[in-house]
Amino acid sequence: MVRTDGDALAGVARDFGRIVRGEPAGVARPRSEQEVAGLVRAAGAAGGRLTVRGAGHSFGGQSLPARSVVADMSGLAGACRLRPGPAAGAMIKGGGRHTT
Numbered sequence: 438m439v440r441t442d443g444d445a446l447a448g449v450a451r452d453f454g455r456i457v458r459g460e461p462a463g464v465a466r467p468r469s470e471q472e473v474a475g476l477v478r479a480a481g482a483a484g485g486r487l488t489v490r491g492a493g494h495s496f497g498g499q500s501l502p503a504r505s506v507v508a509d510m511s512g513l514a515g516a517c518r519l520r521p522g523p524a525a526g527a528m529i530k531g532g533g534r535h536t537t
């Protein structure tokens with residue numbers, strides 16, 4: 438499910454550095470390999486981009502979106518492997534968060 442409410446968008450509009458502000462179009466928190474695959478497919482079908490976010494600990498806006506949906510990976514407990522075809526694959530790992 439992609440959330441577009443203000444609270445969800447505000448939570449991913451900044452990274453740890455708080456120097457740059459992103460422009461999230463929505464936020465999804467996939468809980469499984471299947472949900473990650475669904476998000477990638479939906480973004481591709483819509484001709485849009487997907488910004489992957491771990492814990493948002495980047496300093497210079499690397500994890501911030503430019504009018505794209507954010508895939509917040511913090512809900513994934515472990516690594517999962519996507520195999521879109523015989524010659525391609527990607528390793529995706531969920532993020533952990535520092536508390537200060």
Ligand SMILES: Cc1cc2nc3c(=O)[nH]c(=O)nc-3n(C[C@H](O)[C@H](O)[C@H](O)COP(=O)(O)OP(=O)(O)OC[C@H]3O[C@@H](n4cnc5c(N)ncnc54)[C@H](O)[C@@H]3O)c2cc1C
Binds near residue numbers: 452453494
């Ligand atoms: C207090 C503190 C101390 C730090 N100390 C160190 C240090 O000692 N050494 C060091 O090297 N770094 C250090 N860092 C930097 C930090 O480790 C890196 O910025 C790291 O990448 C943050 O991981 P993240 O999951 O928060 O990524 P994010 O900030 O969420 O994302 C960083 C980049 O990785 C991409 N990304 C995130 N998750 C995924 C994924 N699952 N799949 C594909 N792409 C993804 C994002 O799109 C973005 O481009 C520190 C950061 C903090 C806040």
